[in-house]
Every structure is written in structure tokens, then in C-alpha cells.
Amino acid sequence: MEQTDFQNAVDRNSHRLFLLALSFLQNHSDAEDVLQDVFLKLWLRTAPFENETHMDKFLTSVCVNGCRNLLRSSFRKRCAAPEEEALSLYTFDSTEDCDLFCAVMALPLRERTVVHLFYYEDMSVKEIAAALHIGQSAVKTALHRARNHLRECLKEDGDHA
Numbered sequence: 001m002e003q004t005d006f007q008n009a010v011d012r013n014s015h016r017l018f019l020l021a022l023s024f025l026q027n028h029s030d031a032e033d034v035l036q037d038v039f040l041k042l043w044l045r046t047a048p049f050e051n052e053t054h055m056d057k058f059l060t061s062v063c064v065n066g067c068r069n070l071l072r073s074s075f076r077k078r079c080a081a082p083e084e085e086a087l088s089l090y091t092f093d094s095t096e097d098c099d100l101f102c103a104v105m106a107l108p109l110r111e112r113t114v115v116h117l118f119y120y121e122d123m124s125v126k127e128i129a130a131a132l133h134i135g136q137s138a139v140k141t142a143l144h145r146a147r148n149h150l151r152e153c154l155k156e157d158g159d160h161a
Contacts, residue, residue, distance in 0.1 A: 001043065009055055010039055016121070017063045023105065023116045024067035034066040060121055061131045064113070068132075071109070103153040104146075111146035114139055 017038060021031035041062050042055075049055040104115055117123045117131065118139075125143075129136045 006043055013056060013059050017059060020063055020116060021067055023112055030070055037066050038062045064131045103150050107146055107149055110142050114142040115146045118143060
């Protein structure tokens with residue numbers, strides 16, 4: 001891979017992959033570590049990509065797998081990122097968008113992951129299933145549960161306003 005192609009890929013994907021890793025790991029330092037590993041794997045890859053979309057999907061998959069491996073690690077310290085730090089990385093158009101983000105971040109890991117991949121990364125159910133090494137029905141179930149949790153959480157917030 002040429003250095004300019006690599007730099008373009010880093011520029012195009014850094015922010016979204018960092019946010020993906022942060023949503024998985026809820027730890028700024030761990031997300032940065034995973035991101036470094038993702039781009040190292042890209043740099044070392046010898047097989048060509050069909051196009052930029054193919055490269056972006058590859059990077060997303062490597063990021064997801066890196067996060068999953070880190071979560072399984074016995075050395076991982078579970079310390080969540082301060083909510084203010086995570087919130088500062090996103091730009092919200094309204095209070096409702098901010099509330100939705102907080103509700104998504106409060107979901108259990110699998111639900112949070114499929115929601116992020118489906119809505120923020122525009123991945124299909126089939127692509128998510130392949131990336132997470134689970135069945136399509138499991139992805140659909142997690143999306144369904146996540147939507148129900150979000151609906152309840154956001155309804156409760158609306159009742160208290």
C-alpha cells in the first residue's frame with residue numbers, strides 16, 4: 001500500500017473507527033490502542049482492496065474484532081470513559097440527539113454494538129452478523145431488544161420532563 005493511500009484511509013476512517021471502539025470499550029485509552037492496531041494491520045496488509053468501500057468494511061471488521069479481543073483479555077481493566085469525554089466527541093443538533101446517545105451508551109454491549117453498526121456504520125444485518133461472528137437472527141434479536149430498551153428509556157425521560 002502506498003503511503004498516500006494509507007494516509008487517505010486513516011484520514012477517512014479515524015474518527016468513525018475511534019467512536020466505534022469507544023462505544024465498545026467505553027475507555028478512551030483502550031479505543032486509541034485498538035485504533036492503532038487497526039491501522040497497523042492495514043499498513044501490513046498485502047492484498048489489494050476492490051475499492052474504498054471494501055477497505056472501509058475491512059477496517060470496521062478489524063476494529064470490531066480488536067475490541068472483542070480486548071474485552072476478552074484477562075488484563076483488561078474495566079473503567080468506563082467519563083460520559084463528558086464521550087459526549088465531547090460527538091456533535092449533537094438537539095437535546096434529543098444527546099439523550100439518544102446517552103441511552104445507546106447505556107445499552108448492554110451486544111445491543112450497543114449492533115445499534116452502532118446498524119445505524120452509525122450503515123451495515124446490513126448480514127454484514128453485522130459476519131463481523132460479530134453471530135447469526136443474522138441474533139443480530140435481529142439484539143436490534144429488537146435495543147429498540148425496546150431505547151423506547152422505554154426515552155419514554156421514561158420524557159415522563160420526567
